Amino acid sequence: MTTFLHLTDFHVSDPALADAQLLTDTEARLGEMLGMVAAMERKPAFAVVSGDLTNHGDVASYRYLRGRLSGLGFPLVYALGNHDSRPGFYRGMLDRSHDLEEPYCHEAVIDGVHVIVLDSSVPGRIGGALDDESFAFLDRALDDHHGVAKIIVVHHAPALDATSQLPWETLGQADSARLAAAIRGRNVAGILAGHVHVDRVSMWNGVPVIVGAGLHNAFDPLFGPGLRAVAGAGFALCTLRPAGLAVTFVPLPSDRRELAVLSEEKVRAFR
Numbered sequence: 001m002t003t004f005l006h007l008t009d010f011h012v013s014d015p016a017l018a019d020a021q022l023l024t025d026t027e028a029r030l031g032e033m034l035g036m037v038a039a040m041e042r043k044p045a046f047a048v049v050s051g052d053l054t055n056h057g058d059v060a061s062y063r064y065l066r067g068r069l070s071g072l073g074f075p076l077v078y079a080l081g082n083h084d085s086r087p088g089f090y091r092g093m094l095d096r097s098h099d100l101e102e103p104y105c106h107e108a109v110i111d112g113v114h115v116i117v118l119d120s121s122v123p124g125r126i127g128g129a130l131d132d133e134s135f136a137f138l139d140r141a142l143d144d145h146h147g148v149a150k151i152i153v154v155h156h157a158p159a160l161d162a163t164s165q166l167p168w169e170t171l172g173q174a175d176s177a178r179l180a181a182a183i184r185g186r187n188v189a190g191i192l193a194g195h196v197h198v199d200r201v202s203m204w205n206g207v208p209v210i211v212g213a214g215l216h217n218a219f220d221p222l223f224g225p226g227l228r229a230v231a232g233a234g235f236a237l238c239t240l241r242p243a244g245l246a247v248t249f250v251p252l253p254s255d256r257r258e259l260a261v262l263s264e265e266k267v268r269a270f271r
């Protein structure tokens, strides 16, 4: 049995930037979350962070976030989202100065879990996609570490069917179908994603797809058409057993106050 955290959508900016585009104080939410994690007596084996680490993808904000996350005492595994930028992440988070546009696909076996990270970010786009190299990487990774359960981390969750693009575009239909075919029968215990700022669990072709709300805001799942952004933030505690994955959502304290309402038309512009 392995316990780990699913964190997502920090949308953190370096406070020196005075980011006017944030709906909430994500830096404060990050502090609250880190305090809750620090108070855990039984530490998780690791944490995955499924993208939108920063709000603007700038080097300064990655460096700031890196400082805030240092000293957690367990490994962090990062994926990139549409608010991230590969060059900013590589420079600010990893001190890497080569191949700065390369998709950040990587894998690790930690405490008996094979974590496979795919990079669905597409520079300049809100929706996500996986290129041929990413699918080739996935295929190779799924062949490795036979018998070790796999967790896929990707910012944009697959489309559940042809009508499921809510609240805005995630992975397209073709990539979702290709992903479904790639993972069939290959010991994938779950897919962990972010992007849409809601807590959502879906069984998709027999594999649980977990979306976490993250730290920026939440969307009112009962509102529609259109979107109602409310205060709300959280993360998830995951336990992987031989029988499968359990996910418990951990909300941060929130008054769920209304932050913004977007018309259906405006939401369509996100796609």
Ligand SMILES: [Fe+2]
Pocket: 009, 011, 052, 081, 083, 194, 195, 196, 197, 214, 216
């Ligand atoms: Fe996000």
